[in-house]
Amino acid sequence: MTTAKMMTVKSRGISILLVDDHPVVRQGYRRVLEHQDDFSVVAEADNAANAYRAFKSHGPDVVVMDISMPGASGLEAIRNIRARDADARILVFSMHSEAAQVKAAFSAGASGFVTKGSEPAELIAAIRSVARGEHAMSDDVARVLALESLVPTKSALDQLGEREIEILRQFAAGHTKEQIAANLNLSTKTVQNYHYLIKAKTGLRTDAQLVRLAVECGLANL
Amino acid sequence: MTTAKMMTVKSRGISILLVDDHPVVRQGYRRVLEHQDDFSVVAEADNAANAYRAFKSHGPDVVVMDISMPGASGLEAIRNIRARDADARILVFSMHSEAAQVKAAFSAGASGFVTKGSEPAELIAAIRSVARGEHAMSDDVARVLALESLVPTKSALDQLGEREIEILRQFAAGHTKEQIAANLNLSTKTVQNYHYLIKAKTGLRTDAQLVRLAVECGLANL
DNA sequence: AATTTGGTCGGGCAAATTTCCCGACCTGCA
DNA sequence: TGCAGGTCGGGAAATTTGCCCGACCAAATT
Numbered sequence: 427m428t429t430a431k432m433m434t435v436k437s438r439g440i441s442i443l444l445v446d447d448h449p450v451v452r453q454g455y456r457r458v459l460e461h462q463d464d465f466s467v468v469a470e471a472d473n474a475a476n477a478y479r480a481f482k483s484h485g486p487d488v489v490v491m492d493i494s495m496p497g498a499s500g501l502e503a504i505r506n507i508r509a510r511d512a513d514a515r516i517l518v519f520s521m522h523s524e525a526a527q528v529k530a531a532f533s534a535g536a537s538g539f540v541t542k543g544s545e546p547a548e549l550i551a552a553i554r555s556v557a558r559g560e561h562a563m564s565d566d567v568a569r570v571l572a573l574e575s576l577v578p579t580k581s582a583l584d585q586l587g588e589r590e591i592e593i594l595r596q597f598a599a600g601h602t603k604e605q606i607a608a609n610l611n612l613s614t615k616t617v618q619n620y621h622y623l624i625k626a627k628t629g630l631r632t633d634a635q636l637v638r639l640a641v642e643c644g645l646a647n648l
Numbered sequence: 649m650t651t652a653k654m655m656t657v658k659s660r661g662i663s664i665l666l667v668d669d670h671p672v673v674r675q676g677y678r679r680v681l682e683h684q685d686d687f688s689v690v691a692e693a694d695n696a697a698n699a700y701r702a703f704k705s706h707g708p709d710v711v712v713m714d715i716s717m718p719g720a721s722g723l724e725a726i727r728n729i730r731a732r733d734a735d736a737r738i739l740v741f742s743m744h745s746e747a748a749q750v751k752a753a754f755s756a757g758a759s760g761f762v763t764k765g766s767e768p769a770e771l772i773a774a775i776r777s778v779a780r781g782e783h784a785m786s787d788d789v790a791r792v793l794a795l796e797s798l799v800p801t802k803s804a805l806d807q808l809g810e811r812e813i814e815i816l817r818q819f820a821a822g823h824t825k826e827q828i829a830a831n832l833n834l835s836t837k838t839v840q841n842y843h844y845l846i847k848a849k850t851g852l853r854t855d856a857q858l859v860r861l862a863v864e865c866g867l868a869n870l
Numbered sequence: 871a872a873t874t875t876g877g878t879c880g881g882g883c884a885a886a887t888t889t890c891c892c893g894a895c896c897t898g899c900a
Numbered sequence: 901t902g903c904a905g906g907t908c909g910g911g912a913a914a915t916t917t918g919c920c921c922g923a924c925c926a927a928a929t930t
Contacts, residue, residue: 447765448743448764448765449764449765449766449767449768450677450680450741450764450765450766450767450768450771451673451676451764453676453680453768454673454675454676454677454678454679454680455672455676457676457679457680457683458672458675458676458679461679519672521670542670542671542672542673543669543670543671543672544671544672545671545672546671546672546675549672587876587877587878588877588878589877589878589879590877597854597856598856599856600854600856600857600860601854601856602853602854603916612878612879612880613879613880613881615879615880615881616878616879616880618880618916618917618918619879619880619919620878620879621917622917622918622919625918626918626919631824632819632822632823632824632855633854633855633856633859634819634820634821634822634823634855634856634858634859635822636856637855637856637859637860638822638859809905809906809907810906810907811906811907811908812906825887834907834908834909835908835909835910837908837909837910838907838908838909840887840888840889841889841890841908841909842907842908843888844888844889844890848889848890871930872929872930873928873929873930874927874928874929874930875926875927875928875929876925876926876927876928877924877925877926877927878923878924878925878926879922879923879924879925880921880922880923881920881921881922881923882919882920882921883918883919883920884917884918884919885916885917885918885919886915886916886917886918887914887915887916887917888913888914888915888916889912889913889914889915890911890912890913890914891910891911891912892909892910892911893908893909893910894907894908894909894910895906895907895908896905896906896907896908897904897905897906897907898903898904898905898906899902899903899904900901900902900903900904
């Protein structure tokens with residue numbers, strides 16, 4: 427819709443904002459990307475807040491963002507950026523390729539999703555795609571998503587309700603059932619019941635497995 | 649001891665084997681490192697087994713390795729490589745900087761430890777150091793290690809016995825107490841007692857917190 | 871309007887587990 | 901020789917889990 431203003435800023439290349447909390451990793455991407463003649467990394471950020479600031483001041487064509495960052499979720503950053511500019515093109519670049527995480531990213535407003543397990547060429551192609559206003563994802567992500575759209579609900583997480591997910595998140599974060607109950611204004615018994623329900627629905631037996639599930643699905647960090 | 653053979657291979661630069669399970673990340677490092685005139689990345693590997701093979705066939709001056717890899721632990725890879733060549737120089741390049749993980753890496757035979765949160769210059773300097781046969785670590789790692797050598801036993805893990813650590817590891821991996829008991833030829837009761845003891849010693853209350861502790865200390869992956 | 875569906879919230883109760891405390895064994899060490 | 905500390909498990913009370921149930925409410929169906 428309002429792509430005109432973009433055009434005025436730069437006529438030939440694709441300007442990129444890099445967001446990742448690891449300096450060396452950022453440097454690496456920067457070199458990989460700048461090896462392309464038409465790419466130019468105009469800014470970097472190491473957290474969600476700085477990403478938003480950098481986006482405001484540089485208005486890059488594409489934001490390449492690692493969503494697993496300390497503090498505010500990368501999803502938050504995506505929402506913030508999109509709230510300010512509904513035309514922003516954000517390509518998330520993640521370690522994992524859980525269907526739930528991918529969906530969350532897209533529904534937060536991302537235009538693409540590439541895993542760190544992809545070949546550099548895939549990343550580069552994806553950046554070109556989202557710069558063109560298209561959506562893009564790496565092959566492995568597409569496969570996971572396709573597979574889970576065929577098989578009823580393979581992802582184990584979307585068979586969980588809103589409340590269950592919230593409790594799982596807090597549980598994985600290390601909170602006691604009493605703390606969770608207090609946080610959500612529930613009785614301890616209810617939290618216990620949810621805890622049981624979550625295990626029943628996911629088929630998991632151990633609390634440790636629940637934590638791993640939560641981490642894999644991007645509900646918890648570390 | 650056997651540094652002579654190294655000398656014959658290349659007389660001027662530092663040859664490097666890159667080990668990381670993410671292709672794009674590897675590409676990034678490769679570019680960062682090859683930007684240095686005297687560095688040359690002679691091989692890459694995406695897991696522990698390939699790392700060992702690549703080391704055998706290329707005999708690089710320095711191995712730069714991410715230890716958080718799927719399958720066999722990176723620590724295992726370090727031990728394997730050092731078992732074959734006690735002179736091998738391995739620089740581990742990790743996300744975390746937990747004292748326990750750092751110690752584990754060094755006792756496995758690593759020559760250096762740099763976190764991904766470090767500046768590229770630190771990585772480069774560290775590679776030069778270990779190539780010279782010295783030990784190296786990034787500032788943040790040094791700080792963590794120094795701090796924990798000053799404070800009695802802050803690291804929560806070294807107050808745990810051998811057996812307790814093993815049980816914590818298996819527990820964090822998602823195994824049931826019964827499975828753990830079976831694996832170690834113990835009664836379920838004993839495993840329960842250890843589980844209780846671990847929580848008592850670490851001051852942790854929740855199973856989820858135990859998992860996080862284990863992951864932070866490099867006992868478990870993911 | 872009536873009903874079905876599904877998420878949320880919690881009580882109840884038997885069975886299982888946790889929480890502590892205890893004793894026994896073995897090893898290294900002073 | 902004796903003590904400290906890691907390993908292994910029993911016992912008993914307190915707590916939690918596993919599973920089932922009913923109640924409420926909101927949205928979707930009929």
